[in-house]
Amino acid sequence: MPVVLENLGKRFGDGAPVLDDVNANIASGEFVALLGASGCGKSTLLNIMAGLELPTSGALEVPSDGAAFMFQDAALFPWLTARENIELALQLRGVGKAERKAKAQELLELVHLGGAGDKRPHELSGGMRQRVSLARSLAQDRQLLLMDEPFAALDAITRDLLHDELERIWKETGRTIVFVTHNVREAVRLGQRVLLLSSRPGRVVEEWSVTEEHRTDAGLAGQLTGVITARLREEIRRHAK
Amino acid sequence: MPNNSAPLAEAPSEPAEARHIHAALTRTSTGNEDLRELEAGLDSLQSDAARKTRIEWSRILLPVAALVVLVLIWQFYVSLGVKRRDLVPGPLDVLGQVGVLWGEGKLQEAVWTSLQRGLVGFLISVAIATPVGLLLAQVAPLRRAFGPLISGLQVLPSVAWVPAAIIWFGLTDATVYFVVFMGAIPSIINGLISGVDQIPPQYRRVGTVLGANRLQMALQIILPAALPGYLGGLKQGWAFSWRSLMAAEIIAVGGTIGFGLGSLLDQGRILSDMTVVMSAILLILGVGILIELLVFAPIEKRLLRSRGLLSGSTR
DSSP: OEEEEEEEEEEESSSSOOOOEEEEEEOTOOOOEEEOOEEEEEHHHHHHHHHHOOEEEEEEEOOTTTOOOEOOSSSTTTSOOHHHHHHHHHHHTTTTTHHHHHHHHHHHHHTTTTTTTTTOOOSHHHHHHHHHHHHHHTTTTSSSEEETTTTTTSSSHHHHHHHHHHHHHHHHHEEEEEEEEHHHHHHHHOSEEEEEESSSBBBBEEEEEHHHHHOOOOOHHHHHHHHHHHHHHHHHHOOOO | OOHHHHHEEEEEEEGGHHHHOOOTTTTOOSSHHHHHHHHHHHHHHHSOOOOHHHOOHHHHHHHHHHHHHHHHHHHHHHHHOOOOOSSSHHHHHHHHHHHHHHHHHHHHHHHHHHHHHHHHHHHHHHHHHHHHHHHHHHHHHHHHHHHHHHHHHHSOOOOOHHHHHHHHHHHSSHHOOOOOOOHHHHHHHHHHHHHTTTOOOOHHHHHHHHOHHHHIIIHHHIIHHHHHHHHHHHHHHHHHHHHHHHHHHSSSTTTTTOOOHHHHHHHHHTTOOOHHHHHHHHHHHHHHHHHHHIIIIHHHHHHHHHOOOOOTTTO
16 A cells, blocks of 8 residues: 555644545555535645654554655656756656656656657647646656646647547556546546545545446446536535535 | 427437537547547647748837937037037037047046946846845845835935945945945845745645745745846846946045046046046947847847737836
């Protein structure tokens, strides 16, 4: 179990708790989609798993070498080319200069950007930037990859393609992926397991597993999407009063 | 209700192909090769075609035209004869004086002396201000303690240090350099600090996630990210160096202090020779413009273009 969350809680200052009693086990090589409406503390939970923030209560177990992280915006450094952005991640990890070059090219090829390595981030489209960002997070070479709504800002065509792309790379690299999203269709499309987080405070209220049949049968996937959406709306309605 | 049940009954017999179409929920490509091709197509649709750079003549011709117009207005005003010619000399008189100064070798000496001092003073200021600025920007207690003082020093005209410098160092080059430092260093530090303040917080988070230590963070992420603001600070620092230098040269004359453009200006005042005064002013202005055009403008343009910050500006 690379990730174990036990009774995890988080509050900022004296405010109401953002996360309360979060429990989850994530197996090695698993792809988990973390789904929730706004204000459910999805990003906070991810930050805690990444070690960017500390929980106020409970315990968590994450790989000792930390986690790779992919943000909603590509967050590439504009003064570096696509290749240099990836090389920087390798360098900060302590990879030697000669090896860096080969490894960066390999990662660019992996995200189908072998020819765009010398472009600056502003010369790339949003989808290309996210792919460079994905390659950079793979360059960190951590077993656990945390993704914070990485495709939320992309157009629908690009997003559909990146879903295929991410699934392919996940299968090729065997990473454990925790993918945060507020998009039910995206969660069903990508996750092996979908965890629904309630809002204020955030807590895992229900989970569904997604099988290989859901990947190929749109009817089945649509049905599951309907079920999860209904449950999510029920959760949102609770806050109406 | 037979009308409603009919389409429902048909739904399961829909061909697999049709199901595949409304299918952001399922895989949308048929394999790695297909995906590569789709992405390549989308990439080329979404990226701009590369634009060719060529010489933009308007960038050269317009400023020259503006200069010609200003000189013509000057000449027209002089030829109206409103003021005495020795009080308001015309462009040709000043040009003649510049020629005389060049012949005597005074012009070259003054420009060279000032330029050399300005550059040396500026470079030393950069070497001092950069580490200090980074340290202040990165260490909160230091910033709180010295920030207001540094901002204050930037407001204080560096000419105010001339009397003190003369008392401490006498009429030597040290006086001139001291005044230049007091002008340039605070403004470079401030530029660097404000450059660091404007870094998107995301960059630091990325740095942390990628595992950068404090030094790597400062040198490989903070400094390059702050470069546009830092460059602004350097430009202002140079302007302050040059101004402070002129002020020092005008006030502190004699001793072992060499003959600079400020000294030339002061000499013109003592001789009541307006053509010398105007020549000196125009030379001081000209050197400033040349440094901006030949040094800072190209660096700034390159920096902004490489980060995609230039499109849509009037630059």
